[in-house]
Amino acid sequence: MSDSSTPPSPGIIHEFPRNRIERHQNGDPMHTPPPTLYIPPQFLPGGRRSLAGVASRAFGLGIALGFSVLLTLELAYWGYGLWRAPCFVATLALFHYLEFDMTARYNPPDASISSFLLLSNGVAYAAAHTAAILELLIRHWLHSDYKPQWLILPFHIPAFLPVPELPSHVTVGAGLFFIVLGQLVRSAAMRKARTSFNHVVQWTKRADHTLVTDGVYAFSRHPSYFGFFWWGIGTQILLENRICFVAYTVVLWKFFNHRIMHEEKHLVSFFGQDYLDYRKRTPVRIPFIR
Numbered sequence: 255m256s257d258s259s260t261p262p263s264p265g266i267i268h269e270f271p272r273n274r275i276e277r278h279q280n281g282d283p284m285h286t287p288p289p290t291l292y293i294p295p296q297f298l299p300g301g302r303r304s305l306a307g308v309a310s311r312a313f314g315l316g317i318a319l320g321f322s323v324l325l326t327l328e329l330a331y332w333g334y335g336l337w338r339a340p341c342f343v344a345t346l347a348l349f350h351y352l353e354f355d356m357t358a359r360y361n362p363p364d365a366s367i368s369s370f371l372l373l374s375n376g377v378a379y380a381a382a383h384t385a386a387i388l389e390l391l392i393r394h395w396l397h398s399d400y401k402p403q404w405l406i407l408p409f410h411i412p413a414f415l416p417v418p419e420l421p422s423h424v425t426v427g428a429g430l431f432f433i434v435l436g437q438l439v440r441s442a443a444m445r446k447a448r449t450s451f452n453h454v455v456q457w458t459k460r461a462d463h464t465l466v467t468d469g470v471y472a473f474s475r476h477p478s479y480f481g482f483f484w485w486g487i488g489t490q491i492l493l494e495n496r497i498c499f500v501a502y503t504v505v506l507w508k509f510f511n512h513r514i515m516h517e518e519k520h521l522v523s524f525f526g527q528d529y530l531d532y533r534k535r536t537p538v539r540i541p542f543i544r
């Protein structure tokens with residue numbers, strides 16, 4: 255809402271019809287002019303919280319999810335192992351949709367276009383997912399009749415990686431288990447922490463930032479990182495990727511190890527002894543991160 259003493263700009267001000275205001279000024283009580291409606295610029299197209307921007311992203315992710323689920327079922331029905339590629343796209347679409355959805359539900363003041371985490375995760379994130387799909391496609395091509403005849407052993411996916419070859423029902427079961435577990439725990443963390451959960455690690459303590467130590471935060475000190483770590487590993491098990499499985503494990507572990515150290519420095523400065531006690535009694539549950 256605007257304040258008449260501080261004219262808002264450059265948002266949009268919806269004026270009410272002049273004749274209603276004039277009739278009110280002429281003493282007609284049926285024509286009380288309603289207050290001027292001000293729409294802040296951040297909600298307008300192109301703004302950080304643009305409603306049109308949110309709608310188009312949610313629509314795009316919904317289409318991607320629906321289409322990839324259909325393709326997964328179709329390819330699996332006909333026995334093509336390539337069903338794993340659209341299935342991976344479906345898990346990604348759902349993950350990014352839920353990032354915004356959970357923020358909008360439980361931390362609405364923070365909900366913006368960047369809550370979808372579509373571009374804000376950087377180039378390395380997009381490159382990792384592209385590499386995962388490429389590994390699957392190349393592996394299928396190498397095992398197909400379409401590969402060039404001159405392509406021999408040295409070009410095959412290295413077998414020396416410390417990842418055992420598992421039967422497909424094990425990779426599907428374990429992959430889906432970790433994906434579902436990771437997604438559930440991450441969403442539960444956002445639901446539990448509410449306005450204390452921000453996608454950007456906070457440097458200064460806001461007045462409404464409280465320490466959360468119960469619910470899913472009693473199971474893991476960093477449940478949303480726990481969730482993302484196991485979700486990421488689950489996707490590579492599902493895809494049966496050997497190279498990306500190792501790369502994802504190393505990169506995710508290093509990323510969260512560093513991020514947790516950095517985040518906890520701020521949490522100790524915000525909550526002091528309370529956080530130190532919480533840290534002592536609650537594990538992270540990502541291997542080798544204490």
Ligand SMILES: C[S@@+](CC[C@H](N)C(=O)[O-])C[C@H]1O[C@@H](n2cnc3c(N)ncnc32)[C@H](O)[C@@H]1O
Nearest residue numbers: 443450452453455456464465466476477478479
């Ligand atoms: C992306 S959220 C991740 C939260 C947590 N690390 C997790 O994995 O669920 C980052 C923000 O959460 C806040 N945060 C982390 N742990 C918290 C806790 N136990 N209670 C309240 N806020 C917390 C941090 O201050 C940071 O601004």
